[in-house]
Amino acid sequence: MPTEKPIYSHQDDDPHLRDDDLAGKVLRFIRYATFIDTTDMAVLALGEMIVLSGQVHSESDVACAGDAARSVIGVTTVENRLTVKPGQQT
Numbered sequence: 001m002p003t004e005k006p007i008y009s010h011q012d013d014d015p016h017l018r019d020d021d022l023a024g025k026v027l028r029f030i031r032y033a034t035f036i037d038t039t040d041m042a043v044l045a046l047g048e049m050i051v052l053s054g055q056v057h058s059e060s061d062v063a064c065a066g067d068a069a070r071s072v073i074g075v076t077t078v079e080n081r082l083t084v085k086p087g088q089q090t
Contacts, residue, residue: 014074015073015074016074017074018045018047018048018074019045019046019047020045021045022045022048022050022072022074022075023043023044023045023050024043025072025074026043026045026050026068026069026072026075027041027043029068029069029071029072030043030065030068030069033068033071034061034064034065034068036056036057036061036064036065037056037057037061040054040055040056040085041053041054041055041056041065041082042054043069048074048075048076048077049075049076049077049078049079050069050072050075050077050078050079051078051079051081052065052066052069052078052079052080052081052082053081053082054082054083055082055083055084055085056082056083056084056085057084057085057088058084058088059084061082061084062080062082062083062084065080065082066078066080066082
């Protein structure tokens with residue numbers, strides 16, 4: 001069954017992506033590398049800067065998503081605004 005958006009695309013090899021293209025690349029990488037549920041996560045790219053926002057299931061997911069975003073080629077700065085969903089593990 002084909003997925004709506006591919007986990008990897010040839011375009012992801014481009015180290016000069018910006019804005020929406022870079023945000024999409026970061027979100028795909030977080031899904032692929034961390035297996036974090038990104039349903040309630042938003043990724044915004046302003047040039048080479050990434051802003052992560054939304055909610056995840058644990059503090060370790062917050063840290064892991066930030067680390068994954070920082071490791072993407074083309075990202076220079078990550079502002080991690082992710083929070084833990086109420087009632088979830090801290």
